[in-house]
Amino acid sequence: MIDIPDGSLFGLTNLPYGVFSTPGTEPRVGVRVGDSVVDLAAALGDEVFAQPALNAFMAQGHDRWVQVRQQITELVSGEVPDEVVHPVAEVRMHLPIEVADYVDFYASEHHASNLGRLFRPDSEPLMPNWKHLPVAYHGRGGTVVVSGTDIVRPSGQRKAPSEDTPTFGPCRRLDIEAELGFIVGTGSDLGTSVPVDEFGTRVFGAVLVNDWSARDIQAWEYVPLGPFLGKSFATSISPWVVPLLALEEARVEIPPQSPEPLQYLKESEPWGLDVELAVSWNGHEVSRPPYREMYWSPAQMLAHMTVNGATSRTGDLYASGTISGPEKDQRGAFIELTWGGKEPLSIGGEERTFLEDGDEVAITATAPGAGGTRIGFGEVTGRILPAT
Template sequence: MTVTSWVPVPAGSDFPVTNLPYGVFEPAGGPARVGVAIGEHVLDLAAVLDEETFAQPSLNTFMAQGRERWQQTRARVTDLLTDEAHRSEVEPALYRLGDVRLLLPFSVADYVDFYASEQHASNIGRMFRPDSPPLMPNWKHLPVGYHGRAGTVVASDTPIVRPSGQRKPPQAEAPMFGPSQRLDIEAEVGFVVGAGSDLGTAVSTEDFAEHVFGVCLVNDWSARDIQAWEYVPLGPFLGKSFATSVSPWIVPLEALQQARVSTPEQDPQPLPYLREKQPWGLDLDLEVSLNDEVIARPPFDALYWSPAQQLAHMTINGACLRTGDFYASGTVSGSEPDQRGSLIELSWNGENPLTLKDGSQRVFLADGDTVTIRATAPGAEGTRIGFGEVTGTIHPAREELS
């Protein structure tokens, strides 16, 4: 029998009762607190579960309690929203999403960004190393990544100020300073750690679900010209650290069991610590819009390295996990031109500018542009569940920084 909620859920909603993603919201005149999205509403968990755990401006306290607690809470919330007998007690704790402010859902401990899409890595390699193999020799042996800046992970709808920095165009004799001229997007998927691990131990691919609480959408804004000048020999720094936007809803792993798929064939076979007994690839369909016009539909199921493999690699040296640790997939791109998750790929480094419906063209982002990333996945009982959206609008560089 199909499970339905007594809360009205419009057809095509991202948030049927088979989803129940967690977020942090601020009602008018009230303090921030933890809630669960259902249809066009958010349920105040502190009110219905009567727990201080949820009367907080962050998911971290709840996430730290571990998988058994996550499962118990999900089961209880599902019961409250599906059994009509609970309606009178639960209905007063429902807020319309349009009447609340959604906040950054968790306090970020550390942030790591991976480079796990073979199609994206190959495209970048072909652009910048046309006379060499597109992938570096290590790429198919380990998930390549770098440590980002946790303090500039921001909530969806946070204005994105065009960064300034050093850049050196190929024809220039010396570097110059000023606003980035090649501001880009990166459509990514993020993974939020709930339960930590001890320093000096590694987390296996089999223990992925014991530590990762849930999944969100990410736009890892990138200043390609600043990045190109600075990244040799130590990799991304100021070209990436100015802002990383995340969606306000964290979809729990429990809601994504029907979305699990195997990664593409991995050849050569990874070393033992990276092998998966159970697959943790995910069948997610992303959609990237620029000024309300869809420009790309990247498929996450094409990702070469799974999130479980990324986590195993991140901890194999004994690095510990902390509640609120966050890592992202890197740009998600598919094999087709309209499946590329960054403007540098969509325009092929400027050789093929995008023409929008209004006749304007883009190679990189202009001030005033708004980028929105959405995604859906198969859910339980034949439903389709969504992640909400992560969005940001480009604001001009600040004069005092240019």
């Protein structure tokens, strides 16, 4: 039996999937149990887990996910051959999915309101459409990277309010966005849509997301069509995919929605999630964003994303947008935490606003699990390298 330390966030109520390799071997699918990784291709004798991504397994559908989870639970509750078990510290983790598409939402009322106050101080914080539909932008799937990948500071056009004309150069206001991402397991055909109540059988699992943001590039480019180069340079995700099946105990009501959503966005059962994130900047915790405060649920996001007949595919990643709560220490982006740079944070004795070269950001998260346990998402980290 695999040893699971007391209080482990990776016990039998979690069992997250990832893609790993050991020296001299190819990437393949594993499951984390305590401080170990179980090689599923070897342990279950199934070639679907010998792939360098979870996509082939996810495409098999919800009934198969339930069956394999039960198989894994039975396997690791008994005697597991030593040759299929590897210490977490001795494996290399890879991007867990082949990303089909990437969409990033803007689902936190607290975050959207804060940015509205910052960018439009003389107007209503929220745009007129915000409480009628989950706002989003279509990102770049090819620049989604696994945790631990260094992030090169992006360059682009930027124009400060004090400048008469734009200039080109390295980003001067590099930021993070602490988010939760959802991975589509089984997609939908062109011309069809995914009903809001099919979220639980369509979505395979969740990951942590850091949507790196070049705020000065973004501010100059985003009118009228929204984020582009200010976002597309990199998005980091955690290597462990927590199955939706492990998050049943984390389900909560979403905040009251007013006005009442249109019919296609009405949930018969709530898919709010009680996930608690923590953001650290160079080893100093600066924020604890609560996902339970999100105005739009991930089920509503998926329904809206496909309501026009757009396809969804195995491996689609869609993220929540910045997670922020009502308190200052619950804000999930540095632009909010420092109020646009006007209220610096003390990081290791230094006053800081936006990211400098060499800085490292880590985002972690936990949620309630079955039987009074807590389950973990691991972490998503990234270190800033100078612009090239």
